[in-house]
Amino acid sequence: NAGVTQTPKFRVLKTGQSMTLLCAQDMNHEYMYWYRQDPGMGLRLIHYSVGEGTTAKGEVPDGYNVSRLKKQNFLLGLESAAPSQTSVYFCASSTGTGDEQYFGPGTRLTVT
């Protein structure tokens, strides 16, 4: 039982490049989330999903897109990376929005 895994762990992009971050969970959770963590800002919700095929915007959705084609996977895409998107990205999942969220180990992204 791996829990929540994230791929890749580290990535460096140049401004304007695109990439996709993959989150996978093996707990059969309905809800999945993408957060970014920045110094002094805590965790901010980017997008979330309440089930396969659904997505919703969080607090800071601009510049990101997401897809939830399979229940166990939640993809975060950056179409044209900007230095302001340098951050640590965490994925999480839960059985419901009020339940304990299980976090992945994070992806450290640097945009130069």
Next chain:
Amino acid sequence: GNSVTQMEGPVTLSEEAFLTINCTYTATGYPSLFWYVQYPGEGLQLLLKATKADDKGSNKGFEATYRKETTSFHLEKGSVQVSDSAVYFCALKGTRGYSTLTFGKGTMLLVSP
């Protein structure tokens, strides 16, 4: 909207000292309250939670009491260990529909031997 305010860190303590990390919140109704902990290089994990007023959450020697009258959920531990060094996040889940978690900015705790 919902918000969470935590004391700024870092909090620096010696081993076996008493710990308090303050957390206050703004929300309508009766939100659920959580403390998450992030150890270096890892994701967050749930430490404890409380879902109604006067509930006390506890885990691994940490405690927090849901105080509706002061809108607070302060984290306490009677005797900290070096292994407790981490970043602690207070969070709330509102009462409306698909309400998601709102996190505070986190408080770093450093415990020295």
